[in-house]
Amino acid sequence: MSKGKLLVIDDEERLRKLLARILQLEDFEVLEAANAKDGLRKLDHEVVDVVISDVKLPDANGIELTKTIKASYPAIEIIVLTAYGTINDGVTAIKNGAFDYITKGDDNEKIIPLVNKAMDKAILQRRVLELESKLNNKFGFDRIIGTSPAITAAIKLAQRVATTDTTVMILGETGTGKEVFAEAIHQASPRSNKPFVAINCSAFSKELLESELFGHKAGAFTGAVKDKKGLFEEANGGTIFLDELGELDHDLQAKLLRVLESQQFIKLGDTKTTKVNVRILAATNRNLQDEVAKEHFRSDLFYRLSVFQIMLPAIRDRKQDIGPIAKSFVQYFAAKVNKQITGFTDDFLHKLEVYNWPGNVRELKNIIERAVILCDTHELDASLLPYEFDSAPAKSNGNLSAFDLSSVEKLHIQRVLNHTQSNRAEAARLLNIGIATLYRKLKEYGLE
């Protein structure tokens, strides 16, 4: 098996062939090029790990070529061949990103160990880049499905702010993808190789949340036996995502404001300040402006956090995305439970599209998971949807006002009848009313 792929660029044919032969004997796969142009063309077509290039080429200078190759293929390592007495060329090439240089004719015994080292580094680099790009696909913007104008605008906005250090406030109903966006912003930022730490502020009591966020010294409170690092320290250099920020109590709001202004805080039970470098992303599904008006939320913190707001649309307001999102969940869950399910019927999709989706994408995900588990065929159909999907929102409300209590009753009866496929006895049983009462109501609402 080949130990890796090399490209030798040299116009001196005899020397090039000799070098290629030596390297092939060491189990490397070797490509050859007589000039820079041919070399670059080969790099375009093949995945090469290491390039060995002469400094003097007919159509380019090997030192400049190093820069060009590194710019397009950062994982490739380059060794330059310099003529005797031109050490300066070698040094400049290293400055331009070359791995090392060899003096032609002089260093034959050096070449194999050097190529081995360059090869190890190049292969490791390629692996890292591959993993990074996989990670980007898993946590980056690519993972956000949707082409509707509303979600496209939100993605564009998030991509623009991602590369900065600006605090971002992500707004949207529950399940609209606020955390997905926060992760994507982090992944697209210069902080991507540092930690991304997320915390749901509504999940902790006040004291516990303070210790989670800022850490504590041993003895700070009963049960604090050891010093503990807080999440701000864990996220140092990276990003912290504060979900459900509207739940933060007044003292913690003040502490957070201080972090935003000076990147400093005091741990519980500590006397000195701790300094961090953390980017803050926050989210809430509450109307924070209302909370400010009611004096539940500090206005200075609100304005500091709201420098850049991104509003995520509910899926009922971007119906065209429901199909593609549902499809991707079908693929995901079918693979997970090892079923051959290719998609869903038109009726299934129609029911998804007319539903109100109070839980947004999270609810859609759960509904698809359930349907995939229940499915015995190759296609999801409407019978796999739970009962609330049985009827579209009232089209046939007759003359009843939408606010009228009886309009709700009428709609509910319609839904239950759809569910029982017009079996009235079964409907009466589910509704927990007598069959005579059901007939009376059907007559009253014109549903006979």
Ligand SMILES: Nc1ncnc2c1ncn2[C@@H]1O[C@H](COP(=O)(O)OP(=O)(O)OP(=O)(O)O)[C@@H](O)[C@H]1O
């Ligand atoms: N556009 C999208 N494409 C694919 N999956 C998505 C999308 N938006 C959200 N999801 C998925 O939906 C689920 C809910 O998303 P997320 O947790 O980011 O929502 P949230 O707005 O933070 O919710 P909450 O307000 O309840 O914290 C996750 O499983 C996420 O992977």
